[in-house]
Amino acid sequence: xxxxxxxxxxxxxxxxxxxxxxxxxxxxxxxxxxxxxxxxxxxxxxxxxxxxxxxxxxxxxxxxxxxxxxxxxxxxxxxxxxxxxxxxxxxxxxxxxxxxxxxxxxxxxxxxxxxxxxxxxxxxxxxxxxxxxxxxxxxxxxxxxxxxxxxxxxxxxxxxxxxxxxxxxxxxxxxxxxxxxxxxxxxxxxxxxxxxxxxxxxxxxxxxxxxxxxxxxxxxxxxxxxxxxxxxxxxxxxxxxxxxxxx
Amino acid sequence: xxxxxxxxxxxxxxxxxxxxxxxxxxxxxxxxxxxxxxxxxxxxxxxxxxxxxxxxxxxxxxxxxxxxxxxxxxxxxxxxxxxxxxxxxxxxxxxxxxxxxxxxxxxxxxxxxxxxxxxxxxxxxxxxxxxxxxxxxxxxxxxxxxxxxxxxxxxxxxxxxxxxxxxxxxxxxxxxxxxxxxxxxxxxxxxxxxxxxxxxxxxxxxxxxxxxxxxxxxxxxxxxxxxxxxxxxxxxxx
Numbered sequence: 001x002x003x004x005x006x007x008x009x010x011x012x013x014x015x016x017x018x019x020x021x022x023x024x025x026x027x028x029x030x031x032x033x034x035x036x037x038x039x040x041x042x043x044x045x046x047x048x049x050x051x052x053x054x055x056x057x058x059x060x061x062x063x064x065x066x067x068x069x070x071x072x073x074x075x076x077x078x079x080x081x082x083x084x085x086x087x088x089x090x091x092x093x094x095x096x097x098x099x100x101x102x103x104x105x106x107x108x109x110x111x112x113x114x115x116x117x118x119x120x121x122x123x124x125x126x127x128x129x130x131x132x133x134x135x136x137x138x139x140x141x142x143x144x145x146x147x148x149x150x151x152x153x154x155x156x157x158x159x160x161x162x163x164x165x166x167x168x169x170x171x172x173x174x175x176x177x178x179x180x181x182x183x184x185x186x187x188x189x190x191x192x193x194x195x196x197x198x199x200x201x202x203x204x205x206x207x208x209x210x211x212x213x214x215x216x217x218x219x220x221x222x223x224x225x226x227x228x229x230x231x232x233x234x235x236x237x238x239x240x241x242x243x244x245x246x247x
Numbered sequence: 248x249x250x251x252x253x254x255x256x257x258x259x260x261x262x263x264x265x266x267x268x269x270x271x272x273x274x275x276x277x278x279x280x281x282x283x284x285x286x287x288x289x290x291x292x293x294x295x296x297x298x299x300x301x302x303x304x305x306x307x308x309x310x311x312x313x314x315x316x317x318x319x320x321x322x323x324x325x326x327x328x329x330x331x332x333x334x335x336x337x338x339x340x341x342x343x344x345x346x347x348x349x350x351x352x353x354x355x356x357x358x359x360x361x362x363x364x365x366x367x368x369x370x371x372x373x374x375x376x377x378x379x380x381x382x383x384x385x386x387x388x389x390x391x392x393x394x395x396x397x398x399x400x401x402x403x404x405x406x407x408x409x410x411x412x413x414x415x416x417x418x419x420x421x422x423x424x425x426x427x428x429x430x431x432x433x434x435x436x437x438x439x440x441x442x443x444x445x446x447x448x449x450x451x452x453x454x455x456x457x458x459x460x461x462x463x464x465x466x467x468x469x470x471x472x473x474x475x476x477x478x479x480x481x482x483x484x485x
Contacts, residue, residue: 012348020315029316094320134278
């Protein structure tokens with residue numbers, strides 16, 4: 001096995017500790033970017049319509065929990081795709097991708113596929129999932145909808161374990177749940193609440209009327225809850241099927 | 248065997264977005280900041296194939312932002328349109344950063360020299376001289392690409408596990424029909440680009456022997472692990 005999402009691949013020089021390491025942008029590069037930006041339309045990027053702040057846990061080790069920032073793009077009423085970052089400022093690192101589907105779509109997935117997905121009902125009704133700087137009242141209808149969805153979240157950069165660059169294969173992430181093993185550490189929540197001047201407790205109370213159908217609560221998602229198993233991703237070397245020499 | 252044309256891909260299942268949902272999301276968008284997304288300033292089009300299977304090739308539209316001079320992070324879509332599917336991501340690093348990677352990490356990363364000099368990696372709609380200024384830097388970089396959505400096998404949803412991807416490293420790898428399709432849709436000629444880029448040079452230390460998986464295939468595998476025993480974590484709520 002070449003590498004696993006569970007094991008840090010190896011040591012890197014500590015450098016100045018910056019994540020990622022690297023020289024500041026040169027003036028020349030900034031000018032190049034400005035020139036390009038003036039003519040490019042960047043359409044798919046402009047479709048991102050929501051910023052969500054929530055929490056996720058590593059499927060391979062649920063004691064490792066992170067605050068996440070999702071930039072969400074809705075493709076249709078049943079499907080959303082998210083670029084996930086570790087913060088919401090301009091230096092935020094792209095740490096993965098999450099896909100979100102409605103219950104209707106989730107039910108069409110094969111059981112083996114469903115095991116890779118997590119439910120959103122708890123993290124929304126618990127107030128953990130929120131939209132920074134957007135009034136809760138506006139969000140309510142969307143939250144009712146999203147509380148019945150499922151997500152599939154791959155993390156490609158394990159910043160929380162100190163990786164200064166994205167190392168190893170992607171890791172599968174799970175959502176917070178209201179049972180042992182799925183609870184978010186209070187300190188993480190407190191830190192988030194302080195930064196955005198919100199109260200997760202208050203959000204939870206205001207969402208008491210967000211209900212979730214039984215079918216959603218009894219799904220094959222959140223595999224760890226029934227099986228006490230998570231997933232790691234390994235990468236193995238193999239023969240490449242090829243049509244020409246490589247490299 | 249021909250490559251699949253991306254325009255024949257199946258639609259994502261689901262109802263059209265309701266007006267009320269769209270309005271709500273527009274309202275939200277005007278109130279929120281989009282920090283890291285606002286830093287995305289560049290669109291690059293290139294080709295990837297699966298790290299275990301060169302016969303499966305896809306057109307990849309990268310939307311990139313710089314973290315610093317040595318590091319870019321890119322979102323990858325199947326097409327540069329409003330309804331583009333987010334199929335993967337790529338990190339692009341300078342040779343200097345690549346050399347600091349542990350040896351069992353280096354194989355994940357592919358070189359860009361051939362696809363830049365070959366003309367296959369380009370910035371749609373951007374005038375040649377501006378492209379060149381940036382591409383001559385990209386020419387020396389390494390990239391790590393992961394795809395989550397295997398649209399080339401007809402998946403209308405992102406099924407399965409992530410796939411490590413590789414990039415073109417020599418003539419004869421890219422399906423001619425894929426190349427011609429991109430050339431005609433974006434109004435460019437790879438042959439012409441190749442001429443324009445003849446002056447560019449790759450990494451100062453040459454292509455690292457561990458890069459491009461040292462010529463091996465890479466395959467991701469899912470493995471079940473036991474959940475570690477957890478003491479009861481104090482709940483936030485009483």
